[in-house]
Amino acid sequence: MSKFNFPFIKETNELSNLRKEVREFITTCVNNNEFTPSPDAWVFSADPSFSKKLGSKGWLGMSFPKEYGGHQRTALERYVVTEELLSSGAPVAAHWIADRQSGSQILRYGNEKQKSSIIPRITAGECFFAIGMSEPDSGSDLASVKTKATKTKNGWKLEGRKIWSTGAHLAHYMIVLARTSPASEKNRHEGLSQFLVDLSLPNVKITGIPDMTGQRHFNETLFDNVELSDDSLLGEEGKGWKQVVGELALERSGPERFLSHFTLLDSFINEFRNSLIYSGTKIVGKLMSEIQTLRRMSFSVASMLQNGESPETQAAFVKELGNKFEKMMIETLREFSNIVPLHEWPNQLQNLFEDATLRIPSNSLRGGTTEIMKGIIARQLGLR
Amino acid sequence: MIEELEIILETTSKILQKHVNHSLRQNIVSENTDILNLWNEIEKNGLPKISVKEKFGGYEIPFFSILPLIKIINNHGTPLPLSETILSNYILSETDINPPNGIVTFATDTKNLQIKNNMISGEILSVPYLNLSKNLLIVHELNNVKKAILIDEINGEIIHKKNFLAEPRYNIKVENLNIAEIRPIKNNIDFNFLGAILRSAQMIGAMEKVLDLSINYCSERKQFGRALSKFQAIQHQISEMAVELSASSAALSTITELGLSEKNSNDTAILKIRAGFAAGKIIAISHQVHGAIGFTKEYELSYFTKNLNSWRNDFGNESFWEEFLGKRFLEKNNKNLWEYLT
Numbered sequence A: 001m002s003k004f005n006f007p008f009i010k011e012t013n014e015l016s017n018l019r020k021e022v023r024e025f026i027t028t029c030v031n032n033n034e035f036t037p038s039p040d041a042w043v044f045s046a047d048p049s050f051s052k053k054l055g056s057k058g059w060l061g062m063s064f065p066k067e068y069g070g071h072q073r074t075a076l077e078r079y080v081v082t083e084e085l086l087s088s089g090a091p092v093a094a095h096w097i098a099d100r101q102s103g104s105q106i107l108r109y110g111n112e113k114q115k116s117s118i119i120p121r122i123t124a125g126e127c128f129f130a131i132g133m134s135e136p137d138s139g140s141d142l143a144s145v146k147t148k149a150t151k152t153k154n155g156w157k158l159e160g161r162k163i164w165s166t167g168a169h170l171a172h173y174m175i176v177l178a179r180t181s182p183a184s185e186k187n188r189h190e191g192l193s194q195f196l197v198d199l200s201l202p203n204v205k206i207t208g209i210p211d212m213t214g215q216r217h218f219n220e221t222l223f224d225n226v227e228l229s230d231d232s233l234l235g236e237e238g239k240g241w242k243q244v245v246g247e248l249a250l251e252r253s254g255p256e257r258f259l260s261h262f263t264l265l266d267s268f269i270n271e272f273r274n275s276l277i278y279s280g281t282k283i284v285g286k287l288m289s290e291i292q293t294l295r296r297m298s299f300s301v302a303s304m305l306q307n308g309e310s311p312e313t314q315a316a317f318v319k320e321l322g323n324k325f326e327k328m329m330i331e332t333l334r335e336f337s338n339i340v341p342l343h344e345w346p347n348q349l350q351n352l353f354e355d356a357t358l359r360i361p362s363n364s365l366r367g368g369t370t371e372i373m374k375g376i377i378a379r380q381l382g383l384r
Numbered sequence B: 001m002i003e004e005l006e007i008i009l010e011t012t013s014k015i016l017q018k019h020v021n022h023s024l025r026q027n028i029v030s031e032n033t034d035i036l037n038l039w040n041e042i043e044k045n046g047l048p049k050i051s052v053k054e055k056f057g058g059y060e061i062p063f064f065s066i067l068p069l070i071k072i073i074n075n076h077g078t079p080l081p082l083s084e085t086i087l088s089n090y091i092l093s094e095t096d097i098n099p100p101n102g103i104v105t106f107a108t109d110t111k112n113l114q115i116k117n118n119m120i121s122g123e124i125l126s127v128p129y130l131n132l133s134k135n136l137l138i139v140h141e142l143n144n145v146k147k148a149i150l151i152d153e154i155n156g157e158i159i160h161k162k163n164f165l166a167e168p169r170y171n172i173k174v175e176n177l178n179i180a181e182i183r184p185i186k187n188n189i190d191f192n193f194l195g196a197i198l199r200s201a202q203m204i205g206a207m208e209k210v211l212d213l214s215i216n217y218c219s220e221r222k223q224f225g226r227a228l229s230k231f232q233a234i235q236h237q238i239s240e241m242a243v244e245l246s247a248s249s250a251a252l253s254t255i256t257e258l259g260l261s262e263k264n265s266n267d268t269a270i271l272k273i274r275a276g277f278a279a280g281k282i283i284a285i286s287h288q289v290h291g292a293i294g295f296t297k298e299y300e301l302s303y304f305t306k307n308l309n310s311w312r313n314d315f316g317n318e319s320f321w322e323e324f325l326g327k328r329f330l331e332k333n334n335k336n337l338w339e340y341l342t
Helices: A013-031 A048-057 A075-087 A093-109 A112-123 A240-252 A262-279 A281-306 A312-336 A347-364 A370-380 B002-019 B033-044 B067-075 B082-094 B191-220 B232-258 B262-295 B301-311 B318-331 B337-341
Strands: A129-132 A148-151 A155-163 A173-179 A192-198 A204-210 A216-229 B104-106 B109-116 B119-128 B135-142 B145-151 B157-162 B169-178 B181-184
Touching (some): A013 A048, A048 A093, A093 A112, A093 A192, A129 A216, A155 A192, A192 A240, A240 A312, A262 A347, A281 B337, A312 A347, B067 B191, B082 B104, B082 B135, B082 B191, B191 B262, B191 B301, B262 B301, B262 B318
Parallel strands (some): A129 A173
Antiparallel strands (some): A173 A192, A204 A216, B135 B145, B145 B181
């Protein structure tokens, strides 16, 4: 069991000061009506001008090296900034994926040209990314992707379809997982490669898919024999599986796995504070204990990333626990309507609640399902 | 000190590995020479006084740093009140009372306690391993002053004995029992918080064992032509145990690092909530995946799950600490939740 430790990491004064600085900035933005806090904002609420503003504050690509326009700050500093943005429901969806995983992926595996042309734009909040993993026939079984890249005289030809590509309609690039050679019978993980695909290229078609809330963030992205230059390959040919697993650790361990609906909880408590003192101390305490434990664990994973470790399993722990917490939180608030009926809640709070209720099924699907998380953990326990 | 602690952890593991087995746990009485031998070995290595000040013959390693030791003791399912003795002796030592040799158990709770002429009367409740112990620590509040009371010759009427638990527990009624030492406790020593931390660390040690037992059993036991561990339904249940356990361990390491102060008293509440909740899940799942064998006295799983059941109720259950947390936050009207949490 020792490999699943989450060592305690202290929030230093420097980190607390950074936290304060971000919080003041957000308060000013809210006071100037620059945005309305919204739930699940890292998926749904995109505002390129807000992203640019964060870039100019130095809060994007924080841990990227200075030579590529980054700020060479720690993963812990980035953690503090993302927590503040998430807990306030700020419109961060435009840059979220680029800042969270694509940038790091390019820095780790990319060639010089890829790094120098893209990283500075991510850091400035001017270059957005979509994830190119799922396909119509490949969801949890990611190694079964059929999108194919074949070598041509000048580079590669990309053919296939990616789906659920959140934000692809706003994104400039997608990191696409594709087959570059047939899977060997023994190991399906061989023969996959990652490509850095410019979404403005000819023969890329992006079609929106409204989700059950009626909003658009999902897309289907069709690559109809897209001509890619030679240096579109990200990392090593055939090593795509190993690369994508590392990318998923970045994707799964962050505070968005438990703070997606924090604005709802915050408004709920502010509204009902007085009745909660009499009839809700227990439920509030329960939620607080879960959030604090998750923050502890997620912060610990950030420090593992900082130390260059590969906390894929720990990330699965955080995601699994975080998803469960968010579902429990919505249920807890719903049960409170026994004390104050839902239709008597202020309109804005009713909306937040109903919105969250609609969105919550997606939290344990995106970024890997509950079943996949449990499978990863079971493997580490030696069960499979 | 870290090196010293590591040596102690290693030595303890060796001693427990050698002496503790499931048949020892079936016979926790003072006449059992194996129990006595184990205690003597433990005492010879100074473990009961590990957090006692040097001037009283202890190692003076801070109580919060030795929580990994508490985990090890209970990971081995040691059928002796060593964890209780370590905490009792720490409190006595911090109160400037020289801890006695031998086992020192404590009263989890009391009722109608009266103190007169250096004698004590009333009900002393949920005392673990009273049958092995001569010494007893009672923490009692008198006129807003908390006091540590040491009894060195327990004598009383047993009013309830819990036989179904793994560790023996007693409620006793005492009348004019002599007090060996009584002293006001320092403000920073809160018995309820320390008890909650102790029980949580014990639970985590035991839960690690329960997880290991479940993994091993499911890997060996075959049904429908394959090991149980190859069924996805089983894998997912065991993963859930690991998730709950890792969250509890994370909460424990906060206390191991920060200790206990007014500023971080919420961390104790979080730890006890998390560990108690995890214990509930882990008890249920471990029994489910073990099938009928886990339900027998002969197999060791139940020793651990029975203890988990009693420890999660000691020093405040999840509801108690949830209310504590919720109240502390809600009654401070000036902060919103996020400001408060950060």
